[in-house]
Amino acid sequence: xGLTDLRGRPWTSPPLGLLVLWSGLIPLxxxxxxxxxxxxxxxxIILDFPGLDAPPDSLRSLRLKINGELPAEIEWxxxxxxxxxxxxxxxxxxxxxxxxxxRARAGYFxxxxxxxxxxxxxxxxxxxxxxxxxxxxxxxxxxxxxHGGQVVHWALGGFGGSSDVLHKPNGExxxxxxxxxxxxxxxxxxxxxxxxxxxxGNESGLRFSAQPGTHSSPRLIDTGVLPxxxxxxxxxxxxxxRGPWTTVAEIMGASVHSPDQDRSFLSGAQVSAALSLxxxxxxxxxxxxxxxxANPTKDGVAAEFAAQIAFTNLDAGNIxxxxxxxxxxxxxxxxxxxxxxxxxxxxxxxxxxxxxxxxLLVRVQVGF
Numbered sequence: 045x046g047l048t049d050l051r052g053r054p055w056t057s058p059p060l061g062l063l064v065l066w067s068g069l070i071p072l073x074x075x076x077x078x079x080x081x082x083x084x085x086x087x088x089i090i091l092d093f094p095g096l097d098a099p100p101d102s103l104r105s106l107r108l109k110i111n112g113e114l115p116a117e118i119e120w121x122x123x124x125x126x127x128x129x130x131x132x133x134x135x136x137x138x139x140x141x142x143x144x145x146x147r148a149r150a151g152y153f154x155x156x157x158x159x160x161x162x163x164x165x166x167x168x169x170x171x172x173x174x175x176x177x178x179x180x181x182x183x184x185x186x187x188x189x190x191h192g193g194q195v196v197h198w199a200l201g202g203f204g205g206s207s208d209v210l211h212k213p214n215g216e217x218x219x220x221x222x223x224x225x226x227x228x229x230x231x232x233x234x235x236x237x238x239x240x241x242x243x244x245g246n247e248s249g250l251r252f253s254a255q256p257g258t259h260s261s262p263r264l265i266d267t268g269v270l271p272x273x274x275x276x277x278x279x280x281x282x283x284x285x286r287g288p289w290t291t292v293a294e295i296m297g298a299s300v301h302s303p304d305q306d307r308s309f310l311s312g313a314q315v316s317a318a319l320s321l322x323x324x325x326x327x328x329x330x331x332x333x334x335x336x337x338a339n340p341t342k343d344g345v346a347a348e349f350a351a352q353i354a355f356t357n358l359d360a361g362n363i364x365x366x367x368x369x370x371x372x373x374x375x376x377x378x379x380x381x382x383x384x385x386x387x388x389x390x391x392x393x394x395x396x397x398x399x400x401x402x403x404l405l406v407r408v409q410v411g412f
Contacts, residue, residue, distance in 0.1 A: 083112035088166055088382065088411045094258060095404035104259055104407070105165065107134065117141060134184065146192040149201075156189065156199035156222035157181045157239045159281040159294055160314070163334040167327070169318045169350035169376060171388050171405050175254035175265070175368055176312025176356050180277050180296040182218060182241060196225040197333060215246030224281065224333035232326065237281030237333050245273045252298065252310055252358050256370055256392030257403040264394055264401070265358045267310075267365035273302045281333070285326035291317045292335075305362045312356035321347040338378035346378035357395075367395035374405075382411025 137151025189201025358365025
C-alpha cells in the first residue's frame with residue numbers, strides 16, 4: 045500500500061521526472077546538491093473578518109516560503125500553504141539561466157497567463173482575483189518553461205494538470221505563453237501584454253468557474269466538468285500609470301470544443317484602478333508585468349483607494365455556466381511592503397437575476 049496524505053490521496057511527486065531531466069541537462073553531483081547556499085525564509089499570514097453575505101472564514105492564508113541558490117547558479121524556491129490538519133505545496137521549482145537573457149524553470153509553479161493571474165495575493169489591490177481571472181487562468185501546474193527578456197518579457201511552457209505538487213496529476217495537458225512590456229513615459233508607464241493557453245482536458249475534462257468576493261464564497265457561475273473538452277484561451281492586458289493613478293484592464297476569452305458539442309466561446313473582462321493617497325510611486329513589477337508591493341516611508345503609512353468592475357460570461361451554446369457582474373472598492377493601508385490592512389466592499393450579481401452576494405471584508409495581512 046502506497047503512502048497517502050491526511051485526505052487519503054496517493055502521495056506521489058510529479059515534478060520528480062522534470063527534476064531528473066533537469067539534472068541530466070545540467071550535471072550536478074551529490075556534493076553540489078548538498079552545498080546549498082544562503083537560503084532565506086519568509087512567509088505571510090492573512091486573516092479575514094467578513095460581514096454581510098461573506099462566509100465566516102477567518103484564516104485566509106498561512107504560507108511559508110524558502111528560496112536559495114545551488115551551485116551552478118541554480119535558483120530554487122518552495123512555498124508551503126499550511127492548513128489546520130494538512131499542508132499543500134504552492135510552488136516548488138528550480139530556475140537557471142541557460143544563456144543571457146534566457147532562463148529555464150522546472151517544477152510546480154504558475155503558468156504564464158494573465159496579469160492578475162501572475163500577481164501574488166499579498167500585492168493585489170483587492171482581496172481576491174477577479175472572476176474572469178479565476179475562470180480563465182489555470183493557476184499552478186507541473187511544467188517546464190523557458191522565459192526571459194529585458195524591455196519585452198516572454199515565457200513559454202508545457203504543463204500537466206495537477207491540483208497539488210505531491211499528488212497524482214490529472215490527464216490535462218497544456219501549452220501556455222505570455223508576452224509583455226512596459227515602456228516608461230515621463231513619470232509613468234504603459235504596460236501591454238498578450239497571453240495564450242491551449243488545454244486538452246483528456247479524460248479529466250475542463251472546468252470554468254469563479255467565486256465572488258471572498259475565498260470561501262459559493263461559486264455563482266460554473267460550467268461543471270466538460271468531458272474530454274479542449275480550449276484555446278487568449279488574454280489581452282493593458283495597464284497605465286501616471287502620477288498617483290494606476291489603471292488596469294484585461295479581456296479574456298476561451299474557445300471550447302467537446303466531442304459531443306459545438307464550439308462555444310466564453311469570455312470575461314475586468315477594469316480596475318488604484319489611487320495612491322500620499323503620492324507614492326506606482327507599485328508595479330515591470331519585469332513580471334504585475335502589481336508590485338507598496339513602499340511606505342519609514343515612519344509612515346501608504347494609503348491607497350482601489351476600485352474594480354468585472355463581467356464574466358460562461359453561457360454559450362450548450363454550455364450554461366451562468367453570467368456574473370461584479371463591482372467593488374476599498375481602502376488599503378500599507379504599513380510595510382508586505383503588511384497591510386484592507387477594508388473592502390464587493391457586490392456580485394448573476395446577469396438577469398436578483399440573486400447575488402454583497403460582502404464586506406476587513407483583512408489583516410502580516411508578512412514575516
